[in-house]
Amino acid sequence: MNALFPYAATTRDITVRVSVSFLPEQSTPDRGQWFWAYHIRVENGGAMAAQLMTRRWDIADGRGAHHTVEGDGVIGEQPVIAPGESYDYVSGCPLATPTGSMQGSYRMVGEDGSSFDVVIPKFALTAPVTAG
Numbered sequence: 486m487n488a489l490f491p492y493a494a495t496t497r498d499i500t501v502r503v504s505v506s507f508l509p510e511q512s513t514p515d516r517g518q519w520f521w522a523y524h525i526r527v528e529n530g531g532a533m534a535a536q537l538m539t540r541r542w543d544i545a546d547g548r549g550a551h552h553t554v555e556g557d558g559v560i561g562e563q564p565v566i567a568p569g570e571s572y573d574y575v576s577g578c579p580l581a582t583p584t585g586s587m588q589g590s591y592r593m594v595g596e597d598g599s600s601f602d603v604v605i606p607k608f609a610l611t612a613p614v615t616a617g
Contacts, residue, residue, distance in 0.1 A: 490526060494606035498531030499566075499593060503608045508577070512612065520579045521610045525559070527591070527603075528571040535593045536565045537572070542589040542605070547582030559591075583612035 490502035504524045511520040529535055542554040557563065564572045578587060588607035594600050 490524075492606040492608040494604040495530070496603040497593075497601055498529065499535060499603045500528040500530060501591070501603060501605050502526040502528065503606060505608050505610065507610075507612050509613075511577075514583065514612070517581050518579055519581075519583050519610075519612045520577060522575055522577050523587070523608070524573065524575045525605070526571050526573045527564075527566055529566040529568055531595075532568055534565055534567045534596045536563055537591050538563055538594055538600075539592040540589060540605075541592075542587055544578060544580075545586050546580045547584040578610065580610060585610040 490504045492503040492505075494501055502525070506522050506524075508520045508522055512518060527537060537558060539555065539557055540559055544552045544554065546552075560574045560576060562574075566572050586607055586609050587605075589605040590602045591605065592600060593603050
């Protein structure tokens with residue numbers, strides 16, 4: 486296990502690693518808003534370049550409500566990741582509960598034209614318990 490990225494999943498030589506941190510300065514629990522930042526690293530351990538085309542997220546809050554988010558690329562980009570290279574980005578997720586989780590997939594296109602989905606591992610969103 487990588488201490489910096491405690492969550493990881495590998496699909497077809499593409500490894501997705503995730504670390505997550507709670508952002509108390511952007512959260513307002515008295516208004517029912519909690520916010521996390523997550524850092525994703527997509528590593529290409531394969532022999533051919535692959536482009537990240539789309540993303541699909543399943544976000545669950547502490548009440549069990551699910552929200553699906555789909556779209557092109559990540560943070561406005563559709564990066565091409567060469568063999569042996571990695572791509573990092575940071576994004577955020579607000580929730581109406583102090584706990585939840587995220588998981589999903591990226592649709593990748595290899596330089597040979599093949600299209601395949603890469604698993605984004607499930608990771609927990611957990612706000613620290615504060616004395617009130």
